[in-house]
Amino acid sequence: MTATAAPGVDEGGASARVDLRLVLPAAVCWIVAALTVGLPTPAAAEVLPVAAGAAFTIAAAVVSVLGATHNDRSHLRSVASTVAVVAAAGALVCVSVAAHLPTRFPADVSRLVGHSVSVTVTVDSVPVQAESQGFTGVEQSSRFSATATLLKTATQRIELQMPVLVFLRSASAPPVSIGTQLGLTGKLQETGPGESVAALFFAEGVPTMLVQPPWYLDWANRLRDSFRRSAAVLPGAGAQLVPGLAIGDVSLVSDELNSSMITSGLSHLTAVSGANCAIVVAAIMLLGGAIRLSRRWRIVLCLIVMAAFVVLVTPSPSVLRAAVMATIVLLTLASGRTPRALPALALACIVMLVADPWLSRSYGLALSVLATGGLLLLTRPLHTLLSRWFPSGISLIIAVPLAAQLACQPVLVLLSPSISTYSVVANLLAEPAAPVATVVGLISCVAGAVVPSLASAGAWLTWVPASWIAGVATFFADLPGATLPWPGGAPGSALVILVTAAALIALFLRDPQREADENS
Template identity: 35%
Template sequence: MSERDHPFDLRLVPSVAACWGATLVGLLAGWRPAAVSAIVSAAVGAVLALLVWRRRRAGPSVVLGIGVGVVAAALLGAGFAAAVAVRAHAVETHPLAALTAGGGSATLVVELDDDPKMLRGKSFGGERQLMLRASLQEVRTDRTVLRAGGSILVFAEGEQWAGLLPGQRVTLRGRLAEPERRDLTVAVVRATGSPQHVAEPPAIQRWAGVVRDRLASAAGSALPADQAGLLPGLVVGDTSGLAQETKDEFTAAGLTHLTAVSGANVSIVLGAVLLVVRGVGLGPRTGALLAGIALVAFVVIARPSPSVLRAAAMGCVALLALVTGRRKQAIPALAASVVVLLALSPSLAVDFGFALSVFATAGLVVVSPALVARLRARGWPRWLAEMCAVALAAFVVTAPLVAAMSGTVSIVSIVANVLVAPAVAPITVVGAATAVLAVVWLPAAALLVRVAGPPLWWLLEVADRAAAVPGGNLAVRNGLGGAVIVAVGIAVAVLAARHPWSRRMLLAVAVGVAAVWVPTRFHQPGWPASGWALVACDVGQGDGLVLSAGGRRAVVVDAGPEPGPMDRCLRRLGIDEIPLLVVTHLHADHYGGLDAVLHGRSVGAVAIGPASLPEGGFRFVSAAASRADVPLVRLAAGRQLTVGAVRITVLGPLLPEPRTPAAAEDGANDASLVLMAETAAGRLLLTGDVEEDGQRALLRSKIPLRADVLKVPHHGSRTTSPEFLDAVRPRVALVSVGADNTFGHPNPGILQRLAALGAVTVRTDRDGDVAVARSGSGALAVVGHSRGNIVR
């Protein structure tokens, strides 16, 4: 059989499925089911191996080959299940397990695995919050010192953390918590203070840090700010200088994959190296050696993210094939890279980015060539056929995964990716050359990087225009249900496109759906909902609430973590007068957008609670009010206010005011102002981030907490007590939460409790801005702006 007749070698695919499935069982179900799975798989593999051995001469060679593949898959799966069972057992019995369950504190010695990642918005004392992945080395408590390993996730704030490099060993003090995700993470640590006893990073990481810094310096000195921030992201995955607005536009346009270094970057870099090698007349083995060196250097500089590791592993397999003279086949290379990476890092099995990378590559290998052939047969030029086929193939295979992960499907991403495709390779090559040159001659690198200016401008322009398309992202159900819906839709479209009559029928259905959907999606004449009383603005991971006071007036409760989202929400509502702006407590995810709310609007007063800690938060709020020439006032329990049609009673805080920074860190959430607002839509309980201690104080006070609408405390975290929810018993529960947040909000148990109470739960991460109103019949209505549907 010729290669043309059998283009794909799929023999390793069953083994990949078995290894991935076995790893998932261990991670999600625990070590006991994984151990059982290992025993069962080994037994099945042994039985099948015996049957294949006995029939090795009797059956056809194809059947024998299939049998051998199944045996290999079963035995590999057994090995992976056993390995992950051992690791999962080590996590469950880790010395930190008891401390995390009780929320205790400890001093830890850790070694960083990756660069600190800046999180969206500010937190705690008004500083940027960072996330660090690290390997545990030592645990110190008041009673003992333990040598222990394991992966931990650290959340910290302060510039001292931002400059750390992978491989550095540091000592930190922090509060421990159980991890939300089951990915072999031992604990989540909320670091207090600065890193201590910071060791020097390894020489290779110092070198990589210099390369990244020099690339950023060269770009910053020669390009506009938006282009300078984007270039390092496209070349080495460094998005630290990328503006949040640009990140949002790339997400909406379906272009985020460009800033997550993947196989495309690796292929472009290796292709450029091999092209130079061929140009100077070097042999294939020397070329492979130089390409391998370039590959290792690129991975070190770009940092080993899941997509980079997958691409690097596939590149190694391809280089090995080049050296040995064997034919390169992409599917075996991809399958081998997946197996190796899962063996080295089982947590990749639950990493959406890794899954997207694998599926996208498989789609490009399997689907793209067939699409190119079809388009070429219709007379398309090769360059255009290849660009469109690559974008369409990537969309077809990854859209179900994206829907499962985010609950959205971008309908502009195909066009956007086709438009930016010609710009990606020049940017990557020029950027890589700039990074190398910047190490030895920064002025020359700054001159070279200007060549990347026009393609960078084009990429930013496409992202901006695509993100501005109304309804460019379709909201679907997230999780397995959304993935199935999208997969079925794509399958129907693909099957229909194969026949002329079905294409016409599909076109007619699409036109009919568009005729109904477009007006409701794009125009939304009902926003804000008629007679609205409360809007929970989609501000990301934070709170931003608006209480209608009649006309263009409103009381604002919290301002979100950043200026843009809250300002846009108020503009959509037409609010230009704010008699009272309340900051429930001094954490930045509640006051970060304060300046934007104060700018260009008439504000009567900014109100805070009794506490002045955390100090950084108090300084920020005070300075913002002073700049806007708005008085800063304090509210305390028992205060009553009437603003237009809204009557507000301050129910809390009832706990003693924190007096020290340490007490403020522990009790700032329980220092939240808790407000009961009586409106035309009923009683609305606004709770800030009050946690269990503060909730118990409210329950002990015997204050009537029953409300029609509850703003669920602390973004739906598990720190809300069942007794508190029982006392409120809301008809509607609003969860103000950011999409794909790292805190695991909202907690599934809280959502289940609310459902058991009969509450309709709406979430800003899924429904966008959410309005509460009274319908014409007097019924309570909740309208999600992003979806335009009445929930109740």
């Protein structure tokens, strides 16, 4: 849930003006994406071209007016520029959705739902064990996300780019790695508009291996498999978190531990998050500076290592957000300008939502963006507020997880209609262990490719902070009143926003000097 700003980012001094110019375009982009991906395909085919054309026309008109006018009133030009960017961003999202729909779920595929078909898929995620009701009765199955590129029947052959969630019977599930191309026979079940996958696919029989993963994915698969095996023999709940903290593999995490992590407000530490990407970039920038590497070469090295890191830990929405944001920051640094964190975050959202509008409905991306935005906007004022009662250092330590928690809570209640009572305290205790586990685990995982015994030793070293995090989660989850019931859905989310805003306004408006005079 928490996040870290990339190194070299100017977050402004106490009196610095917060740069919000790209926040509104990003918010509009998100809303437009969330609405348009939920449209039925026939309606979307009619509405989206018109909407995109209208938005582009507005953007072009505003730009031409700005170019023709000689008005020096900067605030009017700023408003007009924002309107143009908002319109352009909305238009790009509409164009992206319209471009994805024909291959995401072609009309010909709709008629084949429920019928036995053959598909060629490329595996996109590490398989996990799950119960499935798509087969005869409820039984254990292996589940993974994939991209279907070819669908065949006795009379048809359809090329597509359809994201699917594949279920294999455990008895017939061979080892499956990311990037592997498989041939499957089974039945499709269409999902609703706006879902991250266009269909569920229930495979029958044994998959056929068609193409092995490309070299870079094979490299990452081997590293993850080796490190997972090293962690599997470790004792206690901490062992379940080791692969997740180091390389984003949550296949060992039990339902019981996952529930404890959620209840205690530490679910963001179950796997690699955006903060881990920032840690990697910061480490390279600092180490590069220590050995007197030029800024340009440090930036190049950061981009290379960050790309390898994303491949290794798999591109979850939070990791992608951090990687795109870090890339924007690094490119800005390379151009000689001082990057700002909030515009970089907003631009990263626009880039990701234009590339994949269905991410607008991802809770993982929403929590990552809100946590980062909360840290950038709320940490400083909360630090100032808490400094009335605590020493500066302690108030800052409290302000960081509190800022992230306040920003994320409206979305968290949508996932679970409750509020984690001890979340801030649990994060204060557990967060310092996460970077240690990530760095040690990641280094040992990569080093294990050269010296296999290092993977085992690194897994043990990662187990120490991982066990601390698991222990903190279990302790607070088992305390009385670990969660407070709260209304669910949109009303509950709105209520959280109102209560949080009212509490912050009341606290910030209090005059400590007047209170001191009244108490004297």
